[in-house]
Amino acid sequence: MAGKHFLSLAEIDSLQRAKGVMDSIAYSLRSPMAQLLLVTRDAPPGDGICVRSTQLCPLTWKPYSQSVNIPLDDERVVRNLTAPGAECVLAEPTRDQLRATTICGQRAPDGICEAAIARLKLCKSLYVDVPSIDDCPVNLECVVDHVERYHTHAIAFTRVVGASIDDSYLFKERGEIISIFPTNVVDDVLDANGNVQRRVSLLRDIHPCPEFPYAQKSGWGDDFNNWMSDLRDERYLSTAEYELLLAWRKRWDELYLSRDSSERVTLKTRLTEASRLIVQGRWARLHDYLDEFA
Amino acid sequence: MGRLFYGIDELLKQPSFPGIKDPTLVHYHFRPARPANLLISRDPETGDLNFASGTYGPLTDRPYTICLHLHSSPHSARNLAAVGAECVVALPGKDLVRETWIGALSLPRGIFEADVAELTPLPSQVVGVPGIAECPVNLECRVEFIRELYGRTQALFLRVVGATIDEELLGRDRLSVIGEFPTYEVDDATNIWGGSIERLGVNGELLAAPNFPACAKAGFNTDMTEWVADLLAEDYLSEAESARLNTWIRDLATASGEIRDELRERVTHALRLAAWEQWDHLHAHLRATGEGG
Numbered sequence: 001m002a003g004k005h006f007l008s009l010a011e012i013d014s015l016q017r018a019k020g021v022m023d024s025i026a027y028s029l030r031s032p033m034a035q036l037l038l039v040t041r042d043a044p045p046g047d048g049i050c051v052r053s054t055q056l057c058p059l060t061w062k063p064y065s066q067s068v069n070i071p072l073d074d075e076r077v078v079r080n081l082t083a084p085g086a087e088c089v090l091a092e093p094t095r096d097q098l099r100a101t102t103i104c105g106q107r108a109p110d111g112i113c114e115a116a117i118a119r120l121k122l123c124k125s126l127y128v129d130v131p132s133i134d135d136c137p138v139n140l141e142c143v144v145d146h147v148e149r150y151h152t153h154a155i156a157f158t159r160v161v162g163a164s165i166d167d168s169y170l171f172k173e174r175g176e177i178i179s180i181f182p183t184n185v186v187d188d189v190l191d192a193n194g195n196v197q198r199r200v201s202l203l204r205d206i207h208p209c210p211e212f213p214y215a216q217k218s219g220w221g222d223d224f225n226n227w228m229s230d231l232r233d234e235r236y237l238s239t240a241e242y243e244l245l246l247a248w249r250k251r252w253d254e255l256y257l258s259r260d261s262s263e264r265v266t267l268k269t270r271l272t273e274a275s276r277l278i279v280q281g282r283w284a285r286l287h288d289y290l291d292e293f294a
Numbered sequence: 295m296g297r298l299f300y301g302i303d304e305l306l307k308q309p310s311f312p313g314i315k316d317p318t319l320v321h322y323h324f325r326p327a328r329p330a331n332l333l334i335s336r337d338p339e340t341g342d343l344n345f346a347s348g349t350y351g352p353l354t355d356r357p358y359t360i361c362l363h364l365h366s367s368p369h370s371a372r373n374l375a376a377v378g379a380e381c382v383v384a385l386p387g388k389d390l391v392r393e394t395w396i397g398a399l400s401l402p403r404g405i406f407e408a409d410v411a412e413l414t415p416l417p418s419q420v421v422g423v424p425g426i427a428e429c430p431v432n433l434e435c436r437v438e439f440i441r442e443l444y445g446r447t448q449a450l451f452l453r454v455v456g457a458t459i460d461e462e463l464l465g466r467d468r469l470s471v472i473g474e475f476p477t478y479e480v481d482d483a484t485n486i487w488g489g490s491i492e493r494l495g496v497n498g499e500l501l502a503a504p505n506f507p508a509c510a511k512a513g514f515n516t517d518m519t520e521w522v523a524d525l526l527a528e529d530y531l532s533e534a535e536s537a538r539l540n541t542w543i544r545d546l547a548t549a550s551g552e553i554r555d556e557l558r559e560r561v562t563h564a565l566r567l568a569a570w571e572q573w574d575h576l577h578a579h580l581r582a583t584g585e586g587g
Binding site for chain 1: 296297299305306311314320324327339341353354357363392394402403404409412419420431433439441447449454457458461468471472476477481483485487490495496497499500502504509510513518519521543547554562565566569570
């Protein structure tokens with residue numbers, strides 16, 4: 001096992017350096033995260049459109065929602081997101097739009113649209129009254145459900161109500177898509193002249209997770225009992241073995257809150273061992289193990 | 295090239311398109327890959343550990359905080375239902391795809407999936423929940439804030455109060471680090487039973503974005519007026535040009551009507567030329583527009 005380097009809370013909070021650049025180790029503690037362009041309409045009396053580079057944080061799939069994090073001192077965007085009935089668009093820039101994304105990482109004076117400086121073309125959205133970015137392959141049209149002020153940032157919970165895609169991307173396979181967009185924010189470094197430079201990454205390799213019999217036929221999220229049923233139906237388990245496992249599970253559930261029960265300890269060991277042998281596909285050993293309790 | 299629009303109901307139903315065989319292909323075009331995590335928590339009622347895979351996202355850098363999203367019914371949501379609850383968020387490498395998947399299985403409550411996956415508990419230094427020794431990074435966390443979302447999901451804001459990283463990563467270059475971990479939930483392919491096969495990706499390319507003079511020396515989250523000052527300091531703009539541009543920006547804040555529209559166009563054009571490093575055009579614009587108005 002690799003040697004481990006521990007960082008205390010004080011060390012973690014002291015990894016910031018000049019100009020917002022952090023120590024290399026601080027970036028290793030973080031996952032590169034998808035970089036998006038957040039489009040908002042200036043709240044009255046403003047009369048413009050504002051575009052910001054931001055990072056996405058996943059929330060729910062149904063409804064489809066995510067949060068975006070805006071520094072509290074970015075008053076224009078915070079004001080726009082907290083206005084009653086606020087809407088926004090989250091556009092996904094490609095690897096060929098790094099300059100535009102960098103430009104939109106800065107704050108233009110009120111009334112100036114960063115997209116115009118970045119030579120990004122805005123287009124009408126269909127489901128919200130905030131424009132989309134025509135140059136980006138995917139735009140998510142969102143309503144703002146809630147904004148939470150948390151430490152240094154405003155966390156906006158946004159819910160997708162519609163979306164658009166550049167149809168030239170429709171037929172591309174996943175492996176090609178992830179090599180084009182989204183870009184993930186990796187770190188900020190200082191160049192030879194002491195200027196901050198952002199670095200972004202793109203995914204490359206894709207690894208499929210195991211499937212049945214090492215998991216339920218339905219994939220993830222199904223019940224343990226259904227998985228055992230799948231294994232019986234496909235003859236990985238005999239009916240007797242299947243019934244034994246379900247009996248263990250039933251009894252385990254009954255004893256779950258009986259912390260001092262020795263039977264509970266035994267059942268935990270058995271269910272753990274049987275599950276371990278199943279996910280490893282060690283079927284002969286599994287049959288031998290279950291035979292001990294037949 | 296054209297744009298196809300989908301309402302949210304169409305999007306969630308996995309839109310199809312003639313000629314596309316994979317029913318999930320278009321659907322996942324709209325869903326950016328998200329970093330995977332392995333979450334270890336403890337059942338407050340029994341003390342049993344739980345290990346679950348999921349995805350997470352960043353919140354703030356200082357303090358370092360992150361956000362988890364948990365469906366209300368799984369065991370980890372129950373374990374972390376109170377502010378102050380402790381957990382470890384471990385970041386899995388590409389050599390832990392199978393183990394990550396085991397964390398997504400619906401094993402009975404109280405069965406520690408990490409044992410099933412033959413992973414090694416790593417004692418934590420700050421919180422009362424172990425990490426995973428095979429993971430290059432383990433973040434020891436406390437729940438600071440909980441918000442229920444749409445009746446069945448919880449957003450958890452976590453403060454990172456301790457962290458462990460593999461020593462062998464400390465001297466390595468960034469690309470080799472992000473090429474190892476974390477993995478990302480990319481999409482679900484469809485298996486022969488109509489179920490899903492989770493697919494995980496990993497970073498493989500590192501690109502440097504343009505920096506000064508295309509933006510301020512300090513990079514992101516800076517005001518463009520700071521960038522103008524940087525351009526002056528490095529002689530991309532003369533004193534007169536900088537003063538003219540700053541005057542336009544200042545006047546824009548109070549102008550109205552056609553004058554505001556004119557100033558807006560002038561400022562936008564000047565900043566656009568600077569951002570795309572068209573210096574001759576920028577000088578000409580500032581000179582011509584300055585002379586004209």
